[in-house]
Amino acid sequence: MERSGEKPLEDGEPRGFLVPECGVHLRQMNPSDLDEIMTIERASFSYPWSARFFLQELRVPCARYLLAVLGERIVGYIIYWLLLSEVDIHNLAVHPAYRRRGIGRSLLQAVIDEARDHRSSRITLEVRKSNEAAQRLYQSLGFAARGVRKGYYSDDGEDALAMALEFDS
Numbered sequence: 001m002e003r004s005g006e007k008p009l010e011d012g013e014p015r016g017f018l019v020p021e022c023g024v025h026l027r028q029m030n031p032s033d034l035d036e037i038m039t040i041e042r043a044s045f046s047y048p049w050s051a052r053f054f055l056q057e058l059r060v061p062c063a064r065y066l067l068a069v070l071g072e073r074i075v076g077y078i079i080y081w082l083l084l085s086e087v088d089i090h091n092l093a094v095h096p097a098y099r100r101r102g103i104g105r106s107l108l109q110a111v112i113d114e115a116r117d118h119r120s121s122r123i124t125l126e127v128r129k130s131n132e133a134a135q136r137l138y139q140s141l142g143f144a145a146r147g148v149r150k151g152y153y154s155d156d157g158e159d160a161l162a163m164a165l166e167f168d169s
């Protein structure tokens, strides 16, 4: 499937899609990628998911992982559930050394394109109320706040902002 802003790879390039704007390849995850993903996860969140939790998530039939790769290095990922009529984003992170280059936007845009192809009615997610960087990213791609989930994060009790991107039917 070809996505907007990306070009199919030439023969001999690694499988996936190249995003010319920021030079990353987007590809599916292999189990051997987990160590690199965990490094980014631990550097990105005060309460990171465990490797075990990632593996559990991987076993969910509707779960999808998309990785951003620069050269040989994994620099970001997005994890989402492709449900019957909507998409739910569960995790998104970019390695701290590679932020503000459009990689987070490219990962999110790829999921938006897939959701459109899938004829989803909307994409939903929760984000910490204190996480302004992520909220700005989501807003820049058309997500809007849909409400507050009080004490949503069980680790420290922080509220979540529920956000959604609705597609016209």
Ligand SMILES: CC(C)(COP(=O)(O)OP(=O)(O)OC[C@H]1O[C@@H](n2cnc3c(N)ncnc32)[C@H](O)[C@@H]1OP(=O)(O)O)[C@@H](O)C(=O)NCCC(=O)NCCS
Pocket: 044, 045, 091, 092, 093, 094, 095, 098, 099, 100, 101, 102, 103, 104, 105, 106, 126, 127, 128, 131, 132, 133, 134, 136, 137, 138, 140
């Ligand atoms: C949120 C995150 C994924 C953004 O990734 P990124 O690759 O740096 O984002 P991009 O470069 O694609 O930024 C796209 C837009 O988002 C907004 N944005 C991203 N980071 C921002 C920041 N630190 N402050 C303000 N706005 C920010 C800007 O509008 C930016 O556009 P611009 O650079 O043209 O101004 C990254 O900061 C991260 O991994 N944070 C830790 C994990 C996290 O919070 N994940 C989200 C959980 S809900």
